[in-house]
Amino acid sequence: MNKKPLNILQLYPQDMNIYGDHGNTLVISQRAKWHGYTPNLLTYNPGDIFPDTVDIIVGGGGQDSGQDKIQEDLLSIKERLSTLADNGTPMLMICGLYQLFGKFFKTQDGHIIQGIEILDIETHAGTERLIGNITTHSSQFGDIIGYENHSGQTFLGSSVRPLATIIKGAGNNGQDDTEGAVYKNVIGSYIHGSLLPKNPAIADFLIEQAAIAKFGEFTPTVIDDRFAELAREHALKRPR
Numbered sequence: 006m007n008k009k010p011l012n013i014l015q016l017y018p019q020d021m022n023i024y025g026d027h028g029n030t031l032v033i034s035q036r037a038k039w040h041g042y043t044p045n046l047l048t049y050n051p052g053d054i055f056p057d058t059v060d061i062i063v064g065g066g067g068q069d070s071g072q073d074k075i076q077e078d079l080l081s082i083k084e085r086l087s088t089l090a091d092n093g094t095p096m097l098m099i100c101g102l103y104q105l106f107g108k109f110f111k112t113q114d115g116h117i118i119q120g121i122e123i124l125d126i127e128t129h130a131g132t133e134r135l136i137g138n139i140t141t142h143s144s145q146f147g148d149i150i151g152y153e154n155h156s157g158q159t160f161l162g163s164s165v166r167p168l169a170t171i172i173k174g175a176g177n178n179g180q181d182d183t184e185g186a187v188y189k190n191v192i193g194s195y196i197h198g199s200l201l202p203k204n205p206a207i208a209d210f211l212i213e214q215a216a217i218a219k220f221g222e223f224t225p226t227v228i229d230d231r232f233a234e235l236a237r238e239h240a241l242k243r244p245r
């Protein structure tokens with residue numbers, strides 16, 4: 006049986022997958038099943054052939070060294086990813102790959118890791134790590150809750166909008182109260198945890214966009230989210 010297949014691609018799981026960011030792929034996969042689709046999980050690592058058909062793309066965080074390692078390969082698939090993003094393919098990029106979907110990440114020692122400029126953002130390493138539990142609010146997704154750990158401070162340009170505003174924590178840069186960035190259906194965020202188990206509304210958004218693009222419609226199933234709700238309640242009570 007291969008009913009309504011959705012191809013979900015995880016970018017660079019070998020080098021860009023910290024704090025369980027792969028959990029995001031698992032949540033999308035499971036919820037896609039509950040909504041009546043057949044998820045096909047694909048991975049792409051440096052040197053791989055980029056798949057022909059991709060419906061959702063997911064990427065995680067990584068150390069500066071991991072970002073260095075994938076930089077050249079990422080630049081080699083820049084055109085492909087940009088076209089997909091411009092055409093509305095839903096994508097979720099966390100932390101390290103969020104930064105590299107922007108213009109660049111300038112590290113603490115001053116070297117530039119080039120990004121692919123899908124997101125109009127730039128990131129400069131600060132002297133202090135921005136680390137701890139984070140709560141934000143988005144008009145589209147409600148409260149978005151999780152954990153952040155990054156030295157990069159990200160500043161948004163005019164062709165993206167923030168994903169959320171900060172309630173507790175640092176988010177993009179610890180200065181302007183914004184978290185994450187959105188361009189079309191591409192979402193970038195600093196939030197690990199992983200993000201989607203506690204914030205399933207974002208997973209459903211990605212699935213909905215993919216389903217509409219591929220099958221012309223999306224009829225959601227009502228999912229019993231009591232465990233996600235419980236996790237959200239507990240996470241909200243944590244100290245910074």
Ligand code: GLN
Nearest residue numbers: 066067100101155156157
């Ligand atoms: N290396 C980047 C930074 O420190 C990204 C970190 C991450 O992905 N958690 O800003």
